[in-house]
Amino acid sequence: MLTVPDKDTTKSAYGSKLRRYDVHIARMFEVTQQLCIESNGSAGPVLWRYTAGNGTINMGTFRIECGDADGAAMMMNAGKKERVTIYRSSEGGARDSVVLTVLALDLSNDAQATRWQTITRNFKPIR
Numbered sequence: 001m002l003t004v005p006d007k008d009t010t011k012s013a014y015g016s017k018l019r020r021y022d023v024h025i026a027r028m029f030e031v032t033q034q035l036c037i038e039s040n041g042s043a044g045p046v047l048w049r050y051t052a053g054n055g056t057i058n059m060g061t062f063r064i065e066c067g068d069a070d071g072a073a074m075m076m077n078a079g080k081k082e083r084v085t086i087y088r089s090s091e092g093g094a095r096d097s098v099v100l101t102v103l104a105l106d107l108s109n110d111a112q113a114t115r116w117q118t119i120t121r122n123f124k125p126i127r
Contacts (some may be wrong), residue, residue: 003055004026004051005039005054016107017117021120022120028046030102030105033066033069033070036069045065057069061126062125075115075117079104079106079108082101085099087099088096
């Protein structure tokens with residue numbers, strides 16, 4: 001699950017042409033790639049339930065395959081390492097946090113931003 005505080009995910013991110021939505025989807029791909037690396041590719045697809053407005057706005061459930069996450073990383077010149085805290089819940093409801101080091105997608109210039117927005121426009125939730 002990815003829960004963000006933003007109520008309007010169409011607003012500009014970092015003053016660029018990217019929307020906050022684009023950056024949120026990028027984070028899903030970055031974390032998916034790291035989870036796949038850590039599982040030696042056996043993680044299978046990662047399902048992300050994406051909510052905005054601190055969980056009050058359902059943005060959909062997205063499915064990201066390990067190969068797609070790797071492909072995005074290569075296409076978007078991922079390389080800069082960033083630390084990301086994720087929170088996991090077990091079946092019993094216990095919740096713990098884990099810090100991952102992910103390879104951030106390069107969204108730093110207009111050409112890369114345009115390329116990424118082409119992907120996010122075509123990346124639809126499965127439900």
